[in-house]
Amino acid sequence: MSQPSAETMIEARAVEKWYPNGFQALRGADLTVRRGEVVVIMGPSGSGKSTFIRTFNALEDFQKGSITVDGIALSNDLRNIDAIRREVGMVFQQFNLFPHLSVLENLTLAPVLVRRRPKADVERQARALLERVGIAEQADKFPGQLSGGQQQRVAIARALCMEPRILLFDEPTSALDPEMVREVLEVMQALANDDITMVVVTHEVKFARQVAHRVVLMSEGVVVEEAEPEVFFTNPSHQRTRKFLDQIL
Amino acid sequence: MTTVLRRLRSELFPTRGDGLLSIALLSLLALAGVGFLRWAFFQAQWLVIRANATLFAVGRYPAEQQWRLWLLVGLLAAATGLSWGVLRSHPRRDRTGRLWPRNDRVAVAVLVLAGLWGPWALGLPLHLQARWWGLLALLLLIRWLAGRHGRRLGPRGLRLVALIWPVLYLSGMVLISGGLGLVAVPPSEWGGLLLTLVEASFAILLCFPLGVLLALGRRSDLPLLRWGSVVYIEFIRGAPLITLLFLGQNILGFLLPGGLAPDRVWRAAWVLTFFAAAYLAEAVRAGLAAVPRGQFEAARSLGLSYPQALGKVVLPQAMRVALPAMVGQFISLLQDTTLLSLIGLMELLGTARTVMANPAFLGKNAEVYLTLAVLFWCCCAALGLGSRALERRLDPQTIPSAS
Numbered sequence: 001m002s003q004p005s006a007e008t009m010i011e012a013r014a015v016e017k018w019y020p021n022g023f024q025a026l027r028g029a030d031l032t033v034r035r036g037e038v039v040v041i042m043g044p045s046g047s048g049k050s051t052f053i054r055t056f057n058a059l060e061d062f063q064k065g066s067i068t069v070d071g072i073a074l075s076n077d078l079r080n081i082d083a084i085r086r087e088v089g090m091v092f093q094q095f096n097l098f099p100h101l102s103v104l105e106n107l108t109l110a111p112v113l114v115r116r117r118p119k120a121d122v123e124r125q126a127r128a129l130l131e132r133v134g135i136a137e138q139a140d141k142f143p144g145q146l147s148g149g150q151q152q153r154v155a156i157a158r159a160l161c162m163e164p165r166i167l168l169f170d171e172p173t174s175a176l177d178p179e180m181v182r183e184v185l186e187v188m189q190a191l192a193n194d195d196i197t198m199v200v201v202t203h204e205v206k207f208a209r210q211v212a213h214r215v216v217l218m219s220e221g222v223v224v225e226e227a228e229p230e231v232f233f234t235n236p237s238h239q240r241t242r243k244f245l246d247q248i249l
Numbered sequence: 250m251t252t253v254l255r256r257l258r259s260e261l262f263p264t265r266g267d268g269l270l271s272i273a274l275l276s277l278l279a280l281a282g283v284g285f286l287r288w289a290f291f292q293a294q295w296l297v298i299r300a301n302a303t304l305f306a307v308g309r310y311p312a313e314q315q316w317r318l319w320l321l322v323g324l325l326a327a328a329t330g331l332s333w334g335v336l337r338s339h340p341r342r343d344r345t346g347r348l349w350p351r352n353d354r355v356a357v358a359v360l361v362l363a364g365l366w367g368p369w370a371l372g373l374p375l376h377l378q379a380r381w382w383g384l385l386a387l388l389l390l391i392r393w394l395a396g397r398h399g400r401r402l403g404p405r406g407l408r409l410v411a412l413i414w415p416v417l418y419l420s421g422m423v424l425i426s427g428g429l430g431l432v433a434v435p436p437s438e439w440g441g442l443l444l445t446l447v448e449a450s451f452a453i454l455l456c457f458p459l460g461v462l463l464a465l466g467r468r469s470d471l472p473l474l475r476w477g478s479v480v481y482i483e484f485i486r487g488a489p490l491i492t493l494l495f496l497g498q499n500i501l502g503f504l505l506p507g508g509l510a511p512d513r514v515w516r517a518a519w520v521l522t523f524f525a526a527a528y529l530a531e532a533v534r535a536g537l538a539a540v541p542r543g544q545f546e547a548a549r550s551l552g553l554s555y556p557q558a559l560g561k562v563v564l565p566q567a568m569r570v571a572l573p574a575m576v577g578q579f580i581s582l583l584q585d586t587t588l589l590s591l592i593g594l595m596e597l598l599g600t601a602r603t604v605m606a607n608p609a610f611l612g613k614n615a616e617v618y619l620t621l622a623v624l625f626w627c628c629c630a631a632l633g634l635g636s637r638a639l640e641r642r643l644d645p646q647t648i649p650s651a652s
Contacts, residue, residue, distance in 0.1 A: 059546050086552040096547035100565050100643075109561060110551035155547075162551055 308440010334395025460529025
């Protein structure tokens, strides 16, 4: 496992978010992620963990606090948001592949449109990425023809094709059949060994133990506990964490 | 043969009761059919159609300028043959493994029969009959050539072939109305099928972008845009087209800049456009609602801008869902053009009314209305077939096939 550097990639301070219906999803959440670090966020459903990482690339807005991503302050300035989204890749629970495009086109769409790179160039890179996630032979199929695990691996390759510095995973294995969870986790583990910064919302304890540098527990919109995996799972300092671990282990 | 008989038996006479019902229905059908055929062949006097064929086709379009319309039909035949052939040379397989286009030999047969029989049945002079047959031959020849050699076209060539259609539409408008060195033929002299098709195609083409914009407006986060779209859509949908057409003749002149709506024909075309756009917007809105929110989020999180996410990810999927409803809208739009006769335009129905008012053809209403019905049916059937083919082709599971 590569060691994170001291450089800060994501800095979230006292983030508060209300939904339009008045529900407060985040109540002053803090998190610092360093470059190359793999942070796993756990917590009961409704604790705001998905909402929290979705604020990192401005898929959700927030009302109070501050978030800085790779040195760019997240504000309502659209130029900042676009700049951040180019640096931050996201993998969704429901894959969200584009069903009307082939697997290869799913990967090449954004680099060609957003980064204005030559198409042939991007296609070469895309095929290499598909090779890396183990589905090179599916490049010309459509997402609907793939299994859930294959689709999620395509989604990871799609995010990587933009060459992001940060990858966000929003419960990447929750929508998968059990036998497909492993193939996706293996791809994520291989990524973690590279230099990329990852923030992963997941319930996969084994993955957290083996891959994460730090595990974070969220509850009711705040970060309750932050610790190295060994400490987090064996000797957490907060009552709330123990209760949560009792429920899932 | 025996299988056919067995199938007939199992479908028409599975039980005694069903058998009796089948016999009753079949004899009713036969009675009606015989009655119709007897009328069509022995009583109906089709002279009213033959004598007024030109009037039904183009209205009072000046005879010495009609070569422009022939040229346009020729270009249309060539473009149709080309596109058809190119599509044939790039067949696709849908999820059940069938080739597309399939059954297009049937389409050729129908086209050939109609093209050979139509001009003859209309009793056209021999040189005009020959001209139609020539056009038909041109279409089929180009279809055959394009079908043989279309495979050599790269993606850029395919785009060029698609580009023929907008170019053809614009040049067709010039050919019809004049300008660029051609003698101007004012819209008041257009009529019949020509006017119907001009009005319908103009409205169909323009209501499409307008409808998409309205649908996006209705889903917008900006209150002004949203409420503006809602008020517009609900106002238009709440008013009968005929009142809007009358209203349009009176007030559109004030609303649009001078050059755009000077003429009654174009005023009516704009009203049709605005009318259809409101209905189309609802079809597109349903399509947009069918695209999961995650699609937009995925596109945005990849760095696509709002217009890029919309144009490359959301709209293509929404359009596929909305296509059947949209084509339904286009078909009713085509039929709604008959209302233009009520504001005094000489489109198909307007022409028919003048013909039936002619003392020489009094009482020939059945022949005229039947002809109109068949003409409209052909246009609508073509729209419907085209849309179903397009739908199948846009299916993400329909993939280019190697053979």
